[in-house]
């Protein structure tokens with residue numbers, strides 16, 4: 001069987017079964033969440049790794065090397081945000097074609113360092129090898145603030161909880177459409193879409209706020225709202241209903257993409273916002289404490305149907321595709 005037949009998530013399940021459950025008494029979370037977690041002496045420790053590959057994660061020629069550096073690190077920090085943790089250290093593994101310009105590599109690091117300094121992350125090592133395509137693989141080590149602190153996982157959602165999301169959705173996917181299809185927009189929309197696609201800000205402070213306010217379940221939006229909410233459903237063994245009219249589509253995306261904007265917001269991916277669940281009073285506390293918009297978009301229900309979309313009358317709503325999965329061509 002080819003990996004394309006099994007799919008990214010099928011392959012992860014297969015490898016997770018091979019690895020098996022760890023007997024390590026300190027391990028809290030192994031394969032299957034945004035980051036691994038184990039109990040350290042003074043706090044919960046977190047580790048995550050992500051690759052950023054030319055022509056898979058970024059089309060050639062659509063981003064500068066500096067933008068690539070920022071984004072490659074940002075998507076990794078977002079996984080630590082999804083656990084409610086603080087990112088601390090980064091290890092950077094680069095694969096580069098041999099004719100890569102040195103100036104391009106230093107520009108890549110300039111972008112990474114700009115973000116790393118803003119978030120107090122130290123780049124402490126890595127590796128470089130030759131390859132036919134550019135691949136940037138970053139490992140992040142982080143931790144929670146205190147030993148007693150709990151972390152956010154994908155597996156704690158319960159029926160009756162509300163589903164909520166930070167910020168607005170769809171602008172990163174709009175940016176990818178704009179850059180790959182060379183679409184023209186006015187300068188304000190161009191800046192919004194490009195910024196969302198190439199210069200995302202990981203929700204580190206918000207992830208900690210969620211943990212502080214009693215949220216237990218979260219994921220960062222990398223693959224798309226439906227796909228990522230499905231991961232929560234799968235890990236928590238629950239289902240979710242999302243009211244499409246409540247999805248906070250970025251106004252600029254609505255204005256420029258009209259009927260396609262919902263699809264960009266639901267399955268476009270790469271928004272790097274946090275999707276989380278909690279009882280109504282917990283979500284209210286988060287709303288009061290957060291500096292960014294928090295929007296309730298649906299609820300967790302019992303059952304194993306995954307994500308159901310409904311319109312304002314509660315009728316099922318069908319959207320063709322369901323987010324990004326590696327190996328399966330959309």
Ligand SMILES: [Mg+2]
Pocket residue numbers: 034078079082219220221222
């Ligand atoms: Mg993630």
